[in-house]
Structure formats: C-alpha cells, structure tokens
Amino acid sequence: MSRVVKVLKLRDEANNRQARGRRALVAGGAGFLGSHLCERLLADGYDVVAIDNFHTGKRYNLQAMLGGPAFRCIEHDIVDALPEDIPVDEIYNLACPASPPHYQADPIHTFKTSVHGSLNLLELARRHNARIFQASTSEIYGDPLVHPQPESYLGNVNTHGPRSCYDEGKRSAETLFFDYSRTFGLDVRVARIFNTYGRRMQPDDGRVVSNFIVQALRGEDLTVYGSGMQTRSFCYVDDLIEGFIRLMRAPTPPAHPVNLGNPAEFTVMDLARQVVEYTNSRSRIVHRPLPIDDPRQRRPDISFARQYLGWEPTISLSHGLARTVAYFDALLYGTRAIKEAAVS
Secondary structure: OOHHHHHHHHHHHHHHHHHOOOEEEEEOOOOHHHHHHHHHHHHOOOEEEEEEOOOOOOHHHHOOOOOOOOEEEEEOOOOOOOOOOOOOOEEEEOOOOOOHHHHHHOHHHHHHHHHHHHHHHHHHHHHHOOEEEEEEEHHHHEOOOOOOEOOOOOOEOOOOOOOHHHHHHHHHHHHHHHHHHHHHOOOEEEEEEOOEEOOOOOOOOOOHHHHHHHHHHOOOOEEEEOOOOOEEEOEEHHHHHHHHHHHHHOOOOOOOOEEEOOOOEEEHHHHHHHHHHHHOOOOOEEEEOOOOOOOOOOOEOOHHHHHHHOOOOOOOHHHHHHHHHHHHHHHHHOOHHHHHHHOO
16 A cells, blocks of 8 residues: 555545534535435434425435434525524535526526525534535536646636526636635635536436436437537546545645546547447437537546545446446336346
8 A cells, every 4th residue: 555545544534533423514415416425424424414495306315314313304495594503514515406407497596596505505604613515517617728627727608698507606606605715714615526427317307428328228319419529527426425525524625626527538429329338229329409508528637636635536437337327227117136236
C-alpha cells in the first residue's frame, strides 16, 4: 500500500468515526441521487432527515428506510419557509429536477428552487452553524468551448433558452453559496455533477441512459438527437455518492466548486450501441433533430478531486450499464432474477 493511499484510508476511517451520531438533512431526499445519499449516510451512522415535495422524487425510493429510528421524512417544498425544529449538523441540497423534461415543465419553479430554496437552506445552515453541500451541475459550462472542462472554465451558457431555468438557476445558487461563505464564514461545499446513471432513475426522466435502456427493453427505436457524435461522460451513482461524501468530509472546504464525474468520454452513438448489445434488443437507432442548446461535448477534468479528495470513479460504463439494465428490466417486467441482480 502506497503512503498516499494509506494516509487517505486513515483519514477516511477517522472521518467515518466522526460521522457517528451526527445529523444530516437531505433536501430532495426521495430523488434518484438523494435516496442513495440517505442510505449511505444512515450506513455511516447519521441520523437523517429527508425533505422532498415529491414532484419528481418517489416515496418508494425511501421504503427501505422508513420506520427506522434514525430516519425521518418531511414532505415539504424548500421554496417555502423551512420548519425551524430541525437540528442539523450537515445539509445536502439536491432539491431540484435534473432532467430536461422535468425542469422545463415548470421553469419558473425550477429557478425558484435553485434560488429561493438555496437561500432557505443557507439560512438554516447559519442558524445551526452547519456545513452545507450544494449539488450543482456540469450544465454550468453550457456548450463548452474548452475541453475537458476544468472548474476554472466560466462556461458558454445561453441565458434565455429553454434550458436556462436550470443552468442559470444552478449558477445563481453557486453564487449564493460562496457569498454566504465570504459574508458569514459558512462552511460550503459545491459539487458540479456530470451525467450520472444507475438504479432508481425514472423510465420517463428524459435522460439519455434511461431513454435508451427503456426503449431497447421495449423493442422501440432508440432515439438519437442530432448525429450522435456529441460526447458525454457517464458516472455510476455509487461512485458519485462516494464523491459527495469525500467532498463533504474533506478537512477544509475548497474555495471553488469541484467537478465530480467520470472522465471516460463516449459519443451518444457509442452509448446507443452498447445499450442495444446489453439488452439483446432488435431496436433500430433513429435520428431526430438536436434540441436547442444541447452541448456538443461534455467531459470533466477531475484533477482537483483526484488530488484533494483522493477520489475517482471505479465502475466502468460496461459494468454500470449491466446493473442499470437489470434494474430497468425489473422495474418494467418484475423478473425475480433481474431484481436480485439490480440490487447487487
């Protein structure tokens, strides 16, 4: 074992001991990422409060946790004033629709969630002197002119397009978090999340991985927008949650957002072909016009996360797709063997 790995392992063990008995609030706790995060925090010994308005989050994502003595769920929209009786040591803000069909369905509320919701959570953090985490996004970079995208890149974003409610809302939230840090000394951690996939994605969420898998399992045409030569990076959910934990437990807060994603880059056509292969589908691949402001390339530079957090993804796209296909097969068709594979 190298000295660096040994130091990181000892640091992680110390952080895990410190986590015992702490209280965490997860806004958006019933969502795809939020529910996985709640499970991880409970496993690490936290008392966890999940807040969700259930517009896109699902109660069944929390089913295994409900009734446990360390878990509590509150149905609430963070745009509205938060309950004051929530003693908390750490706050994770994941409360915003992340797929284009969902965040474009009510763009004004999407923007309010990022701005008003962030303000409410930041004020809660101030009252309790709590550490607070913001789930930001690679959409900050827009259709990037720099590749791969480092945290220092300021982006190429349309401020008035159909995706702007999400892109600009997240940019505004980052501003609020770092202004609270400078003004009040609040301990803030901001992660810029790149494409993530895995168990508990919704069949209708409009993201490329879930779209392709569901279409392939149903024997429908796989819909590729544009030529399919646009590139993406795909991070499996377990890897991303580990990144959240390492960022939140780092001894000092980074002075800037941190990219979290898988730097392996694939074209959309690469992904489509792999999904057809993993599902043994006879689906055809068809092309449709490219949506407005769809980025041509997206790949994170994770140099900072590697050096500062000792983090990088470990689950390959092939391995992650196998798990995710199994999950969707169980969700759509309820096969017992597939269900067992989906939770492995």
